[in-house]
Amino acid sequence: MKASMQLKKKLLVSVIATAVVSASLSPVHAQSANATLRGKAAPGANVTVFNPQTGLTRKAKAGDDGSYVISGLPPATYRIDAGPGTEQDVTLQVASTATVNITAPAAAATSASASDATALQGVSVAATTIQEVKTPEVGQTISLHQIATIPQVSRNFLEFADTVPGMVFSVDYKGNTSLRGGAMNDSSANVYIDGVSQKSYVKQGGISGQSGSQGNPFPQLAIGQYKVITSNYKAEYDQVSSAAITAETKSGTNQFHGEVFGTYTNDAFRNRTPAEKYSGSKADSESKEYGFALGGPIIKDKMHFFIAYEQKKFQTPVTVIPNSANISHFNGQDPSIFLPESARAQLGPSNVPFNEKLYFGKIDWELTDRDRIEISTQVRRETQVGGIGTGLAASTGLNNSNHDTRGTFKWQHSGESWFNELMFTYENAFVKASPFNDAPGYIYTSPLDQDNILLNTGSADPRATQNKSQEGPSISDTFTFNDLEWKGDHVVKFGYKFKSVELRAQDAAANNPQFYYDVRADGGTSPVPWKAFYAQHIPGEDGIAQTTARQYGIFAQDDWTVNDHLTLNLGVRWDYEVTPSYVNYVTPQRVLDALDTQDPGAPTGQTFRQTLANGGININDYISNGRNRHSFRGEWQPRLGFSYDLFADEAHVIHGGAGRAYDRNLYDYLQLEQTKLNLPQTNLLFNVPDHGCDVRRTDCIAWNPALLQGQAALEALNIGPNSGQEVDMMNNKLKAPYSDQFSLGMSNTIGEWITDATVSRVISRDGFAFTLGNRYPAGNYFATESDNQYFTDGKDHRGDAAWTRGIPGLGGLILGNNGISTRTTQVLLSAQKPYTPESGWSTSFAYTFSHAKQNRDINEHYAFEEPTIQDFPVLTSNAVSKHRFVGTAAVDLPWGMNASIKLTLATPIPYTANACYGAFAENGSSCTPSVGTPRGSKFLIGGDIWGYRDIDVQLTKDFVIDKDTKIYARFDVLNLFNWKNYADYTANWGSNGVFNSNGVTYNRHGNITFVPRTARFTVGLKF
Incomplete structure (x- = not known):
């Protein structure tokens, strides 16, 4: 071995140089x-x-x-x-x-x-x-036994990641699922199936197709096992800044094997939701899931196949209720009683249909004893109704479609002391949303909460019409040296990746104008609207943004076994992405001209550009000439880890690490700079009592009831496509969001038990946010007493944000910047006893303590409550519970039965909102971003501290036909004790300048997270 070291070193240097040169071609995600x-x-x-x-x-x-x-x-x-x-x-x-x-x-x-x-x-x-114990990665592996036995609400294989400390899999009141790691949003996670990234480049959700979906990203029958890494992953993982999940699919073998199953439940087998009990009616609901899998030989010992199909059909109950509002502004009463009768009639139980089909096929070919080829494809087709629930009446519903098609070709070659994997992929994924109705919509707002929307009725907002997609090929190559020696043994891996992906986004349609009405405790709902919002046609423009992004990446990773005790994992990766529609964008001349016109109400000669400068905004930072923007090149990501085996027996291992991980800016945000101008979206203000506007502006007119006729009536005003038009401008030096991750812990193997205790620290920065660029003439964002002159209703508007002070002749100015940040420290404790046939049982315990702070709601990228994202206070995060515990157990029983149980407990998640309570902040605002935590419920210990409580159980009976064939029947009960895990909040932030620190409570008549007590029945055949 040592005699050949010089040759190996030369070969290593040569291949690294080749890979670096190849990277200039460009990366996938392997x-x-x-x-x-x-x-x-x-x-x-x-x-x-x-x-x-x-x-x-x-x-x-x-x-x-x-x-x-x-x-x-x-x-x-x-x-x-x-x-x-x-x-x-x-x-x-x-x-x-x-x-x-x-x-x-x-x-x-x-x-x-x-x-x-x-x-x-x-x-x-x-x-x-x-079991892998010598690793600095923080995470665990989910076995096929866990997937087969642990109770679950839906056949989404990611649900079992919930059993790993630091992870949260949630099912909202609409049945939509999400997976989060730490205190970051789901967009920062990534899933890799057979080494292929499933990243969403356009929409939120982390995984393509998972934004606002009840569906599964992949058929569960095709998953063999997967690994959940919450932090300190190795350098080969890209486009991820929180949790990374890598899954392995099943393959065919030399024997034919298969499975068929069907699962069913409906409203007869569930309890009523709190809202259904309150209203006295129960919405229809139904859940059907079924599918099959088959695998076997094509050529024994050489070529095999595996196919899987799953379908689900749901009718999910939801409840239409108003959005949360400060009830002190409604005399402590429910705001809904002040809505008009036509709107109140749309409150209460409803349901949302969902249909999904999943396909997977795979062929593997052992070409030689050194070569393996895999060809696979996966297809997802789903339709569902969306846009109904909290703040959204059924009349505002949407027909959503979600399609995803992917193909992969993989060639693996093993040399004497090296291994190479070459992979080609292609993907075509898109989501569409279209409204139920083509008619005006009616939006009811609370003016004392800075026009917080209470309820949308009539029809979906024009911005709800969506058509977004990602399509393109990728290539990657990863080379591994297995046999290098220098002060220990080294396994060195490096690779390059390239992806060319066409991104497409339609953000709105010229339909369904929306009319805004005030709702007040002292007068009910205003008879006339104060604002209309609509999108306008421009001849020759379709309101669609399209670009071909190029993604590059290279990495090097050295797993260095220094001796029997110490292992070092040293890696670095670099990523680079070019999005031409952002880099080459040219700010339209009409926007430049408007910036340099007189600002109405400002001193003579003061342009709006100068008004912005008075407020500390250099608008030149956002004006692009097509040459002054460059893609961010600073995505260097060192990732360092170690493990120290105390006694060289892998029984007690100290592990730790530090690293940086970059994610990416979603195209859903970047494209707005283009689409908002191609399809102007106009805010037209009406000069009415209680909502006066500046009549010197073209987007302020007198109210005319004829405008309620809809789109044609508004466009007939001929105020021009510029008046009231929203203008979105991106910072010319946008960076990519990233997280710095640190961990230190110890794992122990004691008999059949595996335990781990880890302290993790994750700091994320440069999250993307939109802020409002509007300013009063003096440059202030919040109105002072002198700014009352710009309103004609005679009221005191001190503290009001500059909603009406947009670009002259156009409309509101929205600025895109980096700036959202989080800081999270977690204590992660776990204990597992894996299943073995000899013992016949398994169990796992996962506890997470979280201390998390953030400067903005992680699920909200619009930040209009303060002048800039830097002005937001750092508050307790609303992303994660302070304490969370998940325990599971499974046991084999006599007579071919097995049973399992899952317990989940979590303290209440804090609620964040803009608190208005009659006081002025130092910056002049009449409302302040605030956080409150509702009181929870009891479970054995601790008093009223639990915001989420759930026990799920399942019992399965096998009926053996012969040694290779069995029929099984399974019975699941979800939320066994029918605990109410409330999802909606009510806030009373105080009044008369006195802040109420205990004003956040759960809405006990609203929606719930997860499900009420529900029984599910499954039958299946395995052969």
Whole structure:
């Protein structure tokens, strides 16, 4: 081995240079789901791993010191052989590095759980599952046994990530699912299936198609196992700044195997929601899920196939209620009683239909004992009704469609001491939303809460019409050296990635104008609107933005085993993305001209550009000439980790790490600079009592009832496409959001138990936010007493934001910047006893303590409550509970039965809002961004501290037909004790200048998170 070191070093330098040059071509996202096997054997021994189920064979020669490494092994059960008498059967987990020492006959594998019974060539053997413990990554692996036994509300394989400390899988009152890591939003996470990133580049949600969807990103029947990494992932992971999930799909084997299932429930098998009990009526609901999977040989030991199909059909109950408002402004009463009768009639129970079909197909081919080819495709087709629920009446509903098609070609080649994986992918994903109705909409607002919207009725907002997509190919190559020695053993991996993806976005349509009405406690709902919002046609423009983004990335990673105790993981990656529609954008001349016109009401000669300068805004930072913008090149991401095995037996390991991870700015934000001008979106103000406006501006007119006729009547005003038009401008030096991650912990293997205690610190910066650029002539954002001159209603508007002080001749100015930040410290405790057939049971416990701060609601990228994003106070985060516990247990029972239980407890999540209570802040605002935490409920200990409580159980009975065939029946009860996990809040922030720190409570007649007590029935066949 040492004799060939010089040659290997030269080869390494040569290949690195080649990869760097190749990176100029451009990157995908190949975060491998494969496993690496390493350990000690007799010096010079030939180590062979063989999977009798598929015929896969890989070989390596042990070095002079007996060390060996075999990379690129699909997670499976293998027979390892290093000579007569050394045979072992081991199971390798997804995206892991396993240590197996085979220096003596039948040596026991280290860091292993008790053996699992696994079929090799039709014979049941004891295969030891190797647990990865020498890793700085913070996370856990979800096994197929957990997926098969733990109760779940929907067949979304990501739901089981909830059992990992630091992770939260949630189901909102509409049935929409989301997955978050730490105190960051779901857009910062990423999922990799067979090494392929599923990232959404346009919409929120992290994964394409998961924004506001009840669906699954992938058929659960096709998932073998997956790994959840909450922080300190290695350098190969890209476009992620919170949690990374890497999943391995099932493959066919030398025997035909399959499964068919069906799951059903409806409203007869569930309790009423709190809103249904309050209204006395129960909405229809139904859930159907069914599917099949089949895998087997095409050529024994050479080629196999696997296919899966799943479908779900839902009718999910929701409740239409007003948005939260400060009830002190309504004399402590429910604001809904002041709505007009036509609006109140639309409150109460409703439901939203959903239909999804998922397909997956895969062929693997063991071309030689060194080459493996995989070809796979996945298809997602779903339709659902959206836009109904809190603040949204059923009349504002949307017909949503969500399509995703992907294909992957992968070639893996194993050399004597190296491994290479080349991958090509193609994807085509899009989402569309269109309104139920083509008619005017009526929006009811609370003026004392800075015009907070209480309820939308009539029809969906023009901005709800959406058509957004991402489509394009990618290529990646990852090269791994298994056999380098220098002060220990090194496994060095490096790669390059390129992706060319066409991004497309339609942000609105010229339909459904919206009319805004005040709702007050002293007068009910105003008979006339104070504002109209509508989108205007411009001949020759379609309001669609389109660009072809190019994404590049390179990385290098060294897993360095210094000795039997210390392992170092040293990596660095660099990413670069070019979005031409942002870089090459030219600010229209009409916007430049408007900026340099007289600001109405300002001293003679003062332009709006100068007004902005008075407020500290240099508008030149946002004006693009097509040459002064450049893509951010600073995405260097060092990632360093270590693990120290105290006694060199993998029983007690200290681990830690530090690293930086960059994500990306969503195209959904960047495209607004273009689409808002291509399809002007106009705010037309009416000079009416209680809502006067500046009649010197073209977007302020007298009210005319004829305008209620709709779109044609508003466009007939001929005020021009510029008047009242929103103008979005991006900072010329946008950066990419990122997080810095630090962790220190210790894992222990005690018998069959695996425990871990870790302290994690994550600091995220440069999240994207829109702020309002409007300013009063003196440059102030909030009105002073002298600014009352710009209103004609005779009222005191001190503290009002400059909503009516946009660009002269145009409308509101919206500025896009980086600036959202979070700071999170978590204590992550876990204990697992993995399942083995010998013991017949398993259990897991996960506890998370979170201390999280943020300067903006992580789910909201519009930040209009303060002049700039830097002006927002740092508050307790509304992203995560302070305390969260998840426990599971599963056990085999007599007569072919098994049972399991899942307990979830969490303290209330804080509520953030702009608190208006009759006081002025130092900056002149009449409202202040604030946070409050509602009182929870009881569970055994701690008093009224729990905001989320849930116990789910399941019981399964197998009916064995023969040794390879069985029918099973499964019964799940979700939310066994029918606990109310409230989702809506009521706030009383105070009045007369006195802040009420205990004013946030749950709306006990509103929507709930998760489900009421529900029974689900499943039958299936496995063969």
